[in-house]
Amino acid sequence: MRRLILILTIMLAALTAAPLAQTDQPTPYKEYQSTTTPMEPLFTVAFTRNDVAVTLWIDSTAYTAVAGHDDVKINPEKVIVERGRVWFDDEGLHYQDQQFPEGYTIPYTLIADTRIDDNADTVVVNFLTIRGDMDRLGRLRRGNEITFDDPITIESKQFIRGLVMSVAGKVEVYGEVNKDVISLFGDIYIGPGATARGDLASVTGRIELSDGASVYGELFSGSEYFGHRRPRFYREENFDLTTRFVYNRVDGATPYLGLKFQDPDSVLPSAWVNAGYAFASSRWRLELGVEQPLYRTIPLALGGSYYRRLASEDDWIITDDENSIFTLLVTEDYKDYWEAEGATLWLNSRPLANLRLTAAYRYEETNWRRAYRQLWSLIGGDDLFRRNYSFIPEPLRDANIAEIDTSTNGSLNFSADYDTRNEEEPFAYPGWRITADLEWSHPDFSSDFDYRRYLIQVRRHQPLHEHACVLLRAAFGNSDGYLPLYKRFGFGGLGTVEGYKFKEYFGTRFWFANAEYRFEFPKTDLAASVFWDVGQIANETRLDSDIDVKNSIGAAVMIGNDIRISLAKRLDRSEDADPRFLVRFNYDF
Secondary structure, three states, rough: HHHHHHHHHHHHHHHHHHOOOOOOOOOOOOOOOOOOEEEEHHHEEOOOOEEEEEEEEOOOEEEEEEEEEHHEOOOOOOOOOOOEEEEOOOOOOEEEEOOOOOEEEHHHHOOEEEEEEOOOOOEEEEEEEEOOOHHHHHHHOOOOOOOOOOOEEOOOOOOOOOOOOEEOOEEEOHHHHHHHEEEEEEEEOOOOOOEOOOEEEEOOOOOOOOOOOEEEEEEEOOOOEEEEEEOOOOOOOEEEEEEEEEEOOEEEEEEEEEEEEOOOOOOOOOEEEEEEEEEEEEEEEEEEEEEEEEEEOOEEEEEEEEEEEEEOOOOOOOOHHHHHHHHHHHOOOOOOOEEEEEEEEEEEEEOOOOOEEEEEEEEEEOOOOOOOOOOOOOOOOOOOOOOOOOOOOOHHHHHHHHHOOEEEEEEEEEEEEEOOOOOOOOOOOOOEEEEEEEEEEOOOHOOOEEEEEEEEEEEEEEEEEOOOOEEEEEEEEEHHHHHHHOHHHEEEOOOOOOOOOOOOEOOOOOEEEEEEEEEEEEOOOOEEEEEEEEEEEOOOOOOOOOOEEEEEEEEEEEEEOOEEEEEEEEEEOOOOOOOOOOOEEEEOO
């Protein structure tokens, strides 16, 4: 639906760019007949917060390609919007399909001017041309500065009377530009004392204004923020008010209200506060945070927060939002919890567009919280919620409660997240997601514990053709030292090996792999799949051939990108091995 709105907006922008039709109504005055050839759309680049669409006109017929921001491939020789159909290179914009097997090219030399339109959902950059008046086109074109991927620098005493545009290169302005400044897939920097009299636009890059820069137009970006914003010396600071609702068997209903200040155009720090009240446990939940950018060319930021929250080691399996749906509907809360009060200091970096690195120190005091087993759910009937950490057998569960209650945990934490997938279109684009997390707790870090805990996950989306793909995932968790019981890994069921009961096993190290063949039904939102899960888990022993290998197979039906209904059966025994029925919301393979 979002992409349909995007395409309709492009068409509307194209219509508004065309000259108004003349009416047949008589007028008492002589009409002025312009001898100047009007401008008309050559092509448009439209973008939302997540997607980009390129539309060009060939013989009055519109052809459009749509892709996610992360799926635009920026290579040294070309920028590919949609593989095999639409791309930019040194010559211009190219289109190729069965109707145009030899390809159709729009050279940059035909661009006369630009116009930027926007609404709440979409920004449209219109590239305009003049047909039939080559002299006027030539005069306008000579005032423009347009490149493919070469960086453009407008020096301090330089004046550009036209527009400045690069497809993939960085644009820096220290002088004056009379019209729009555009870098479709690169960054824009307006230096001290520079003047830009038009708008600034970038689909995936950053727009940065230095102190003393003058921008008369508006800022349009799809990366750090979305939509249009007036330059810093015109606009108000950017405050965002947020709301959130969480429901679980320990805190019960917990509404949150948050306020965040963020100014991505400057080096001002971001700051936020989130507060919620847990009605079942009668506890306030709070987070106060601040993050200061240190370096913008390669984004680097230092931040810290104080919090009192309900924490869980199951966040890598299921999110709070999805878990709240199960809790509200069917008396099923998949997470186990403890209360944490403390602070975190971190350093964030994003050296590549798809890579995020984080190093942090965390100190927190932990407390045990019991489950309220008789909380309300919509269709749960008289069913009771399970106890907190019910998967840990007695008397180990008592030891787990003692480890959580009134203890302190100081740790160094390192994480990396590399993601090139297109989750909304797994059949269209191949991609990887690789995540790695290390938690190192030691008495030297003001901790009651001494351990190292590792978790690595690798995912691959591999399309076979436009209606079928293979999804692969492998996960490995390990630890050394003494890993507290509440930090150990749960294994089985949701998010791991689906043919088993949820957290049927737990331990200090594990591995598992999932393989899924998925195919979609053309012209519907339905897809189906078959899958195989396999893995091992051990508790304080080595993973070797003496540890049973867990296997399960199953089939699933997907409705859009949000709902997955699956049936899975374990293969390691014949008794007590009935197929298990699972439903997922906002499922991320």
